[in-house]
Amino acid sequence: MQVKLKYIWTNRFLYLLVAPAFILTIIFKYVPMYGAIIAFKDFSPSKGILHSDWVGFEHFRDFLTSPNFEVIFMNTLKLSxxxxxxxxxxxxxxxxxxxxLRGVAIKKNIQLILYAPNFxxxxxxxxMTFVFLSPTGPMNAIITSITGSPVMFMSDPDYFRSIYILSGIWQGAGFASIIFVAALAGVDPELHNAATIDGAxxxxxIRHIDLPTIKPVMAIIFILGAGGIMSIGFEKAFLMQTTLNVTTSEILPTYVYKIGLQAGDYAYSAAVGLFNSVINVILLIFVDFVVKKLNEGEGLY
Structure with a gap:
């Protein structure tokens, strides 16, 4: 015990540096978990969380047996x-x-163009998507000149996933590449010079030098991405949702919003949200296990 206290005192400034982040994580991530128990109760705002009646897994059964479950779950899974x-x-x-790229100025300008959409x-x-793909927008102007009639991109359910995913890639891919650019900066230039001399x-x-270097980073990013496969953003899906494309745009986050905040059924929406979180944890553990098997034991933890 004395050894541990001495170690903490020796590194006290490092612990003080970490303390604000640790405290904020406890306050905003762990303390709100207390509210998750309303998923197992017949929650009434007048009674409060503690005095509401327990119903066990009733809300989970109602969701899993509802006619909307399969559609909403598959929409979320497919989109993610x-x-x-x-x-x-x-x-x-x-x-x-x-x-x-070897030109510093050109490289910086290209990076600026690629990173800008993220902000x-x-x-x-x-x-922008609605304007660009509207019946009178630039895309349909080209299509109309060829086919004679516009395509209703934003109201056709068949186009929703493609538009959502492609616009997301355009917005975030450039900024997401920063991690891999930083990893590639650690590659010894002598390796490339030697490979060039050998005629590579x-x-x-790229295959034998760059990719092996960023392989651990790729594994971690993939695990985190797969672990959050059910946690796609609510805002974008909700904003892109129309009455005509709702069959493919209705996902778990938008469903929770409508049931919880609009309909006021807080307990049922909490159960749906908790179900979503449990699926994420299971996927995270499973993908990490698979990646470890395929990546010689290198995983997230």
């Missing part, structure tokens, strides 16, 4: 899974391409 599969390689490709508000992105092409150098 397709987004992960299509969006995960793009930042890596961008980082590898940027790493090949645009989701509301603005959705507004650019693709061969």
């Amino acid at each position: 899974l397709y987004g992960l599969i299509l969006g995960f390689p793009v930042p890596i490709i961008l980082a590898l391409m940027l790493n090949q 645009i508000s989701v509301v603005v992105i959705v507004g 092409s650019i693709l061969q150098r």
Whole structure:
């Protein structure tokens, strides 16, 4: 015990440096978990959390047996899974391409262009999407000149996932590539010089030097992405949702919002949200296990 106290005192300034982040995490991440018990109660605001009646897993059963469950769950899963599969390689490709640029000025300008969309508000992105894909927008102007009739992108359920995922990749891929660019900065230039002298092409150098270097980072990013596969953003899906595309745009976060805040059924919405969180934890553990098996024991934890 004395050894531990001595160690803490010796490193007291480091602990003080970490303390604000630790305290904020406890306050905003762990303390609110207390409210999750309303998922197991017939919650009434007048009675409060403690005095509301226990109902056990009744809300979970109601959700799992509801006619909307399969549609909402599959919409959430498909949107997240397709987004992960299509969006995960793009930042890596961008980082590898940027790493090949030797002109400092050109590289900075390209990075600025790629990073800029990340700082645009989701509301603005959705507004731009509606304008760009509207019946009188630039995209339909080209389509109309060829086919003679516009395509109703934002009201057709078949286009919702593609628009959501592609606009998300455009907005976030550039900024997400920063991690991989930083990892590639640690590659010894002598390795590339030696490979070039031996006659290795650019693709061969990328395959045998760059990719092995960022492989651990790729594994961690993929695990985190797969662990949050059910936690897609509420704002963008809700803003892009219309009465005509609701069959594919209705996902768990928007459903929780409508049931909890609009309909006032807090206990049922808490059960749906808790179910979503449990699925995320299971996916995180499973994907980390698989990656460890495929990546020689290197995983998230």
